[in-house]
Amino acid sequence: MTVLEMHTAVLLGLDKSSSFEVAAYEPEDIDYWLNESQLELIKQKVFGNNYRKERYGEGIKRADDLATLIEYTGELSFPTELVPHAYHPNVAGVSIATHIPDYLFYIGSDVLIADPNASTTNTPHESILVEEEVIGKLIATPYNEPVLRNAYIYLKENQVNVIYDPYATLDSIYVSYIRKPDKLVRSTPGVGETTVCELPEQVHPELVALTISLMLENIESPRFQTQFLTLNNKE
Numbered sequence: 605m606t607v608l609e610m611h612t613a614v615l616l617g618l619d620k621s622s623s624f625e626v627a628a629y630e631p632e633d634i635d636y637w638l639n640e641s642q643l644e645l646i647k648q649k650v651f652g653n654n655y656r657k658e659r660y661g662e663g664i665k666r667a668d669d670l671a672t673l674i675e676y677t678g679e680l681s682f683p684t685e686l687v688p689h690a691y692h693p694n695v696a697g698v699s700i701a702t703h704i705p706d707y708l709f710y711i712g713s714d715v716l717i718a719d720p721n722a723s724t725t726n727t728p729h730e731s732i733l734v735e736e737e738v739i740g741k742l743i744a745t746p747y748n749e750p751v752l753r754n755a756y757i758y759l760k761e762n763q764v765n766v767i768y769d770p771y772a773t774l775d776s777i778y779v780s781y782i783r784k785p786d787k788l789v790r791s792t793p794g795v796g797e798t799t800v801c802e803l804p805e806q807v808h809p810e811l812v813a814l815t816i817s818l819m820l821e822n823i824e825s826p827r828f829q830t831q832f833l834t835l836n837n838k839e
Contacts, residue, residue: 605800605801605805605808605812606800606801607635607638607788607789607798607799607800607801608790608791608799610634610638610788610801610808610811610812610815611631611634611790613812614634614637614638614812614815614816614819615629615634617812617813617816618816618820629819634790634815635788635789635790637815637818637819637822638788638811638815639787639788640815641814641815641818642785642788642801642803642811643785644814644818645803645807645810645811645814646670646673646708646709646782646785646803647709649666649669649670650666650670650709650782660711660782661711668804668806669803669804669806669807670782670803671804672802672803672804673782673785673802673803674711674780674781674782674783675706675780675781675782675783676779676780677704677778677779677780677781678778679716679776679777679778680698680703680776680778680779681775681776682696682774682775682777683696685698685703686766686774686776686777687699689765692743692744692745692767693744693770694743694744694750694752694767694768694769694770695743695765695766695767695768696766696768696774697761697763697764697766698763698764698765698766698777698779699763700762700763701762704764704779704781706783706784707781707783707784708781708782708783708784708785709781709782710757710759710764710779710781710782711780711781711782712731712733712779712780713731713757713764713766713777713779713780714728714729714731714777714778715728715729715731715755715768715777716728716729716774716775716776716777716778717729717755717768717769717772717773717774717775718772718774718775726775726776728778729754729755730754730755731754731755731756731757731766732754732755732757733756733758733759734756734757734758734767735758736758736760738756739758739767742756742767743767744770749770750769750770751769751771752767752770752772753769755767755768756768764777785802786802788801
């Protein structure tokens with residue numbers, strides 16, 4: 605669905621008929637609300653704030669709905685792109701701004717640990733995303749020497765950080781993530797803009813429905829509650 609077609613669908617959804625009971629909108633206004641809805645819809649599908657209560661990884665629909673925005677970095681090697689921490693001997697980080705500039709949300713990563721047998725190809729190790737309160741138990745210090753069977757990931761200070769076994773040799777990392785979508789515009793796209801929504805076709809009706817809901821809420825329309833129920837059905 606093109607952005608122009610979405611404009612038509614949004615206007616039809618707002619007015620329902622030719623009575624024009626809802627406030628008029630300029631094309632730039634609709635572009636704004638489409639982009640607000642696009643970002644909100646992505647967050648709903650990644651983190652589970654949706655009708656199904658399913659986040660990414662909990663159902664086939666989530667992967668299908670976000671398929672066009674899923675990216676996978678090339679090999680980020682240690683110690684060049686994957687830079688060791690100054691204070692923690694078993695931690696290294698990748699700068700998101702430098703190496704993943706279109707990054708929006710983290711999905712997962714494969715960490716390669718160097719095999720002591722040089723003739724053997726390094727194999728990816730499972731990585732586990734951890735919360736900040738767990739980090740202290742995994743980092744090597746003069747008082748803590750952990751034995752880690754997996755690599756652990758935490759996100760902090762605009763970096764993807766990997767914690768690995770202090771007795772292992774880190775080789776590289778691959779990161780999978782949701783990239784930033786291009787901004788939706790009705791016509792004359794510039795850099796980072798598009799006139800065709802990048803989300804898969806089956807998501808377009810959800811995007812239009814969410815846009816209508818946000819716009820109705822913005823003008824405090826009495827139709828907001830019924831439109832919200834319609835939005836749930838789109839899921």
